Amino acid sequence: MGTPTTAKDKYLLEQLREALLHDDRQELAELRHILNTRKELEERVNPIIEEHLLELEQNFPDTYIQVVQKVVDRRLKQKQDELINIIYPRLGIMVRKYISDEIRMWMERLQENIRRTSNSVFWWKRRKSAAEIIIDSSRSKVEEVYVISHESGLLLGSASSVETVDKDMIAGMLTAIKAFVEDAFKRTDEELQGIRYGAYEIIIHNFFNYYIAIAATGSISEQERDELADKILEFAANELNHDLQEPDPVFYARIRRQLEAYFIAPYKIEAPND
Amino acid sequence: MISKKVVITGHFGVGKTSLFNRFISNTFNEKYLTTIGVRVDKKMVEIDGQEVSLVIWDLAGEVSQEKVPRSYFLGASAVIYVFDLSRPATFSRLEDDLQYIQTVLPNVQIRKVGNKKDLVTNETLQNIHQQTSPHYFTSARTGENVQELFQNIARAMLAPAPDRL
Numbered sequence: 294m295g296t297p298t299t300a301k302d303k304y305l306l307e308q309l310r311e312a313l314l315h316d317d318r319q320e321l322a323e324l325r326h327i328l329n330t331r332k333e334l335e336e337r338v339n340p341i342i343e344e345h346l347l348e349l350e351q352n353f354p355d356t357y358i359q360v361v362q363k364v365v366d367r368r369l370k371q372k373q374d375e376l377i378n379i380i381y382p383r384l385g386i387m388v389r390k391y392i393s394d395e396i397r398m399w400m401e402r403l404q405e406n407i408r409r410t411s412n413s414v415f416w417w418k419r420r421k422s423a424a425e426i427i428i429d430s431s432r433s434k435v436e437e438v439y440v441i442s443h444e445s446g447l448l449l450g451s452a453s454s455v456e457t458v459d460k461d462m463i464a465g466m467l468t469a470i471k472a473f474v475e476d477a478f479k480r481t482d483e484e485l486q487g488i489r490y491g492a493y494e495i496i497i498h499n500f501f502n503y504y505i506a507i508a509a510t511g512s513i514s515e516q517e518r519d520e521l522a523d524k525i526l527e528f529a530a531n532e533l534n535h536d537l538q539e540p541d542p543v544f545y546a547r548i549r550r551q552l553e554a555y556f557i558a559p560y561k562i563e564a565p566n567d
Numbered sequence: 568m569i570s571k572k573v574v575i576t577g578h579f580g581v582g583k584t585s586l587f588n589r590f591i592s593n594t595f596n597e598k599y600l601t602t603i604g605v606r607v608d609k610k611m612v613e614i615d616g617q618e619v620s621l622v623i624w625d626l627a628g629e630v631s632q633e634k635v636p637r638s639y640f641l642g643a644s645a646v647i648y649v650f651d652l653s654r655p656a657t658f659s660r661l662e663d664d665l666q667y668i669q670t671v672l673p674n675v676q677i678r679k680v681g682n683k684k685d686l687v688t689n690e691t692l693q694n695i696h697q698q699t700s701p702h703y704f705t706s707a708r709t710g711e712n713v714q715e716l717f718q719n720i721a722r723a724m725l726a727p728a729p730d731r732l
Contacts, residue, residue: 443642444638444641444642445572445622445641445643446572446622446624446642447570447571447572447622448570459609461570461620461622462607462608462609462622465572465607465608465622465624466605466606466607469604469605469607469624469639472636472638472639473604473636475638476636476637476638477636542568
């Protein structure tokens with residue numbers, strides 16, 4: 294059969310097509326209608342999707358749990374330091390909070406007992422002990438603060454209210470002294486927590502792969518020591534909660550600013566006005 | 568700016584502290600002075616316009632586990648192992664000492680340095696070179712190769728990852 298050339302041939306061909314393809318064309322039109330009408334399509338597709346979702350929900354643990362576990366394990370291994378740096382100070386805060394709550398409750402019970410058994414007027418008048426008054430008169434002052442890498446002794450950040458010798462050198466020597474003391478006494482699970490000489494004290498708080506050393510002068514009361522420890526934990530939780538292996542210049546600048554804000558500025562003593 | 572820890576170690580009297588002093592302050596102390604424990608100092612080195620801060624730990628005496636706290640080595644990017652070219656006893660245990668260092672710091676780069684070059688003949692240098700394959704022969708007394716040694720370490724720290732210390 295050649296190509297229809299006349300109008301009559303074309304008409305006849307169309308008649309033939311219509312006779313042969315009538316049902317198929319009707320079916321195609323219906324399918325087009327379904328595909329182009331969202332509601333129609335949803336009615337047919339949604340049950341299938343829901344069926345698959347249900348199946349996935351029911352079988353997900355069996356099918357994918359191993360894959361998920363592998364991904365999580367790998368991610369945890371890669372970011373182990375970062376994770377520990379996040380958890381370490383948070384745990385410290387929780388432990389401290391628990392202990393301080395317990396002590397507070399114990400103190401309240403004790404005070405209540407004292408109040409009951411003693412002359413109430415005498416205790417009310419006294420309010421502060423002699424020791425507390427002396428401590429108040431010799432307020433402590435944070436002079437320097439350092440964040441130092443545990444292993445290398447490299448300085449991660451510092452702030453100071455006084456001029457000192459090179460801070461990198463101090464960080465290195467402090468780490469060496471710390472390592473020496475810890476090694477000499479062979480207490481692998483214990484860490485040096487402070488050095489005291491005269492009215493000067495270095496308070497050390499150890500974290501997973503860094504430690505914070507605070508040099509302070511004056512008599513540090515137990516309350517101040519507690520406040521300082523809280524502040525150190527807060528600082529660590531907020532500012533050092535990520536991987537510290539390869540810090541960049543932005544990190545160093547931020548840490549210095551934050552150390553100043555957390556530890557140095559609050560302890561600055563205003564010069565008296567003439 | 569990059570900060571890196573460099574440890575100088577080696578046997579007693581090989582000139583570790585003299586190398587340290589020569590590099591840090593460009594001086595040589597004629598008087599023999601044994602370091603007690605460790606001394607830490609730092610020096611900025613400029614490589615192609617970029618500064619590297621070398622925080623140097625000068626460890627006293629021996630390399631061995633019993634004499635020096637293992638933790639002194641930790642976190643170091645480079646270790647300079649110094650021996651005395653005029654005293655063979657100071658490099659007789661070289662391989663054992665290097666093995667110990669590599670156990671503590673598996674990925675650290677080590678520079679073997681024969682010091683007191685000014686005290687030995689060229690023939691002795693050649694013999695020792697065959698035995699120990701050092702990276703540098705130095706003289707803390709004259710300053711020969713001291714700056715070059717530390718420059719080399721600083722340059723390695725700025726190198727791309729595979730070659731980096």
